[in-house]
Amino acid sequence: MASSAAGSAPHDSVVIARRFNGPPTTGNGGYVAGVFGRYNTTTECAYMVALGGDGKLSIRKRVGGVTTVLGTPISAGISAGTWYLLRLQMSGTRLGAYLNDVPMITLTDGSCTSGSVGVGSQGAAFEADDVRVTEPAPNGTPWFMSFEDPARPWTTTGVGTIAVTTTDKTEGARSLTVSGCGYTMVFSPLFNTNEFPFVGTKIAFDIKLPTAQDNPYWYGQAQVFATIPGPAIYNVHFGNVELTTLSPLGTWKVAEFNVPSNIYWAFFGSYPNSQFVITINTNNCPAPIYVDNVRFTGTLTHR
Numbered sequence: 001m002a003s004s005a006a007g008s009a010p011h012d013s014v015v016i017a018r019r020f021n022g023p024p025t026t027g028n029g030g031y032v033a034g035v036f037g038r039y040n041t042t043t044e045c046a047y048m049v050a051l052g053g054d055g056k057l058s059i060r061k062r063v064g065g066v067t068t069v070l071g072t073p074i075s076a077g078i079s080a081g082t083w084y085l086l087r088l089q090m091s092g093t094r095l096g097a098y099l100n101d102v103p104m105i106t107l108t109d110g111s112c113t114s115g116s117v118g119v120g121s122q123g124a125a126f127e128a129d130d131v132r133v134t135e136p137a138p139n140g141t142p143w144f145m146s147f148e149d150p151a152r153p154w155t156t157t158g159v160g161t162i163a164v165t166t167t168d169k170t171e172g173a174r175s176l177t178v179s180g181c182g183y184t185m186v187f188s189p190l191f192n193t194n195e196f197p198f199v200g201t202k203i204a205f206d207i208k209l210p211t212a213q214d215n216p217y218w219y220g221q222a223q224v225f226a227t228i229p230g231p232a233i234y235n236v237h238f239g240n241v242e243l244t245t246l247s248p249l250g251t252w253k254v255a256e257f258n259v260p261s262n263i264y265w266a267f268f269g270s271y272p273n274s275q276f277v278i279t280i281n282t283n284n285c286p287a288p289i290y291v292d293n294v295r296f297t298g299t300l301t302h303r
């Protein structure tokens with residue numbers, strides 16, 4: 001692997017090349033170029049998000065000097081001479097590849113644990129600019145909590161509709177829009193409580209109300225519920241936040257809820273098939289509400 005611009009990075013990190021040009025000559029499927037992380041020179045271990053001469057985006061792993069492709073490469077129409085925004089997201093054993101801020105691949109692998117980051121290639125020339133390293137979601141919060149994980153989407157029932165968008169967000173590359181009047185329930189994917197390294201006495205999310213409101217006297221209400229079947233916690237209510245208090249309109253605000261004590265303590269256990277539900281009850285119809293970065297707040301304790 002030819003490489004350059006390597007620097008050390010924490011275990012959980014995001015490597016971004018905001019301008020990356022240099023997919024190998026079209027047709028050379030074995031040639032790749034991209035960003036890498038957790039490169040350990042002793043074990044020759046590293047992860048890479050690679051642009052391929054076959055036009056595909058892939059996540060690759062190098063262990064003991066041997067390169068393998070993880071998961072299924074995505075046909076992305078990669079072509080030589082085009083600038084791309086590349087992102088390799090590493091959080092615990094979870095890896096993600098983003099192209100131009102769009103999540104393309106997520107998978108898990110535990111081979112490479114820490115090391116340096118950089119840009120590199122196999123058999124290809126490349127140019128990279130504005131390479132940076134950032135931290136993933138705070139406190140190791142699972143990616144789905146910030147609507148970043150295409151493999152674990154949130155779902156809905158009720159009158160409203162939801163969609164993931166990249167146009168406006170407070171964390172990562174995506175947020176969730178909730179559209180429509182009435183009472184809309186938004187369900188997290190099922191998770192194990194042990195996926196959260198930190199547990200908080202409160203839970204919060206960022207929310208942005210549209211400036212257009214059908215009822216200027218009542219914007220609506222948000223609620224949070226949780227179900228943790230192991231200790232027989234079903235649809236327990238965290239409380240309400242009156243959206244009318246979240247002014248000014250058109251700016252990101254924080255909705256925060258106290259975590260009921262039985263739920264707080266359950267998060268120190270290991271319980272599969274758990275789920276959060278966020279409900280939005282609103283009179284607003286003309287424009288969507290944005291939600292992002294659901295996370296524990298208050299007093300945080302390592303589980």
Ligand SMILES: [Ca+2]
Nearest residue numbers: 146171172174
């Ligand atoms: Ca996000």
